[in-house]
Amino acid sequence: MRSSPLRFAFLLLLILPASRGARADDTASTPDKSMYSLFNPTPDDAMRAFDPERPCKILNPFTVDAGHFQIESDIFDYTHINFAGAGTQIFETADPVVKLGLTNSIDFELVFNGYLNSATHSNQTGMLIASGHGFGDTIIKTKINLVGDDGGTFAMALVPFVKVPSAAPGLGNGVVEGGVALPMQINLPKDFILGVQIEYDALKNANDSQHYANLVNIVSLSHAVSFISKDLTVSIEFFSDVGTDPFTPAVYTFDVGLAYLIAPNVQLDAGGNFGLTKASPDLNLYTGISARF
Secondary structure, three states: OOOOHHHHHHHHHHHHOOOOOOOOOOHOOOOOOOOEEEEEOOOOOOOOOOOOOOOOOOOOOOOOOOOEEEEEEEEEEEEEEEEEOOEEEEEEEOOOOEEEEOOOOOEEEEEEEEEEEEEEEEEEOEEEEEEEEOOOEHHHHHHEEOOOOOOOOOEEEEEEOOOOOOOOOOOOOOOOEEEEEEEEEEOHHHHHHHEEEEEEEEEEEEOOOOOOEEEEEEEEEEEEEOOOOEEEEEEEEEEEEOOOOOOOEEOOOOOOOOEEEEEEEEEEEEEEEEEEOOOOOOOOEEEEEEEEE
16 A cells, blocks of 8 residues: 555556656657766756755655756744644754766765754643754765656656764754655646655664664645746645654655746745644745755
């Protein structure tokens, strides 16, 4: 049951006719860019369209062009969690993801969790239970595009990652964790874009030092708001995070995001994530910016 988004994606790939989506170029005319590398950058006129992963949680399957780098970051992020008799507020600023194109189909990414300020209070007494402030953990990623980086109706990538425990006291568990994600994108008729992601994580148990298997499924749908501007895009997604540790509750959210391309290589965004279960964060609001160089 948990792998249903993957089956759904491949079913759509089989039954959908070729469509003219945002990246639905004829694969037969895809240019050969294999000669470009970190030290032989892709020329500006051969670069693919700017396509940040922001907003929302889902990754996309497209890599940064060889020899170029990209920054995607929150400007401000607010999260409220109300669970197990306590309320937690988390404020975060500047958590950049820095991406560097190594080849035409591989990039290297560093995720710096920005400055966080977290406080948890008892719902009954209002007493402070826990607090923390400082910078969060660091995540190291590599994205390997498997198909569709430079055109076609379908694209897919493999994204292995590892979390390095660099968080300030009270903001992390101090343990190395990791996983691998498989993001996919399908260009639908009428310029709708369907995103599907499955992800397997090895995470620390809540009550001991062992690791448990965790599965993330994400399905998203996006479309340009053309009656306002062709550069304004709205996205909705469903996110699920379910693991085998009985003391770590499942998280389900419904997410909405807006992205506005203010220049060919600069995008602003804003969004909100809404919890669907008691254990999920009630509310997460954010705004951010992405740029390519």
